[in-house]
Amino acid sequence: MKKSIIDIWNNSKMFNYVRSIGVSAECEICDLYKNNNCSGGCPVSSKYFTGTFESKNEFCYIEV
Numbered sequence: 001m002k003k004s005i006i007d008i009w010n011n012s013k014m015f016n017y018v019r020s021i022g023v024s025a026e027c028e029i030c031d032l033y034k035n036n037n038c039s040g041g042c043p044v045s046s047k048y049f050t051g052t053f054e055s056k057n058e059f060c061y062i063e064v
């Protein structure tokens with residue numbers, strides 16, 4: 001049975017998991033995050049460098 005792209009987008013286990021990934025505690029209090037100028041960086045690079053998706057990004061705008 002074929003699924004529509006909308007159904008996949010809204011109900012995919014993988015997409016819902018990706019949407020549930022949060023940001024680090026530092027990012028939550030960051031002005032760039034609060035003003036929607038940064039979303040906490042790429043969760044994949046965070047996972048690669050630190051082992052968790054929700055850690056502070058290695059390429060943080062404030063520190064680069």
Ligand code: SF4
Nearest residue numbers: 027030033038040060
């Ligand atoms: S990655 Fe850096 S600039 Fe972006 S929200 Fe987090 S602390 Fe702020």
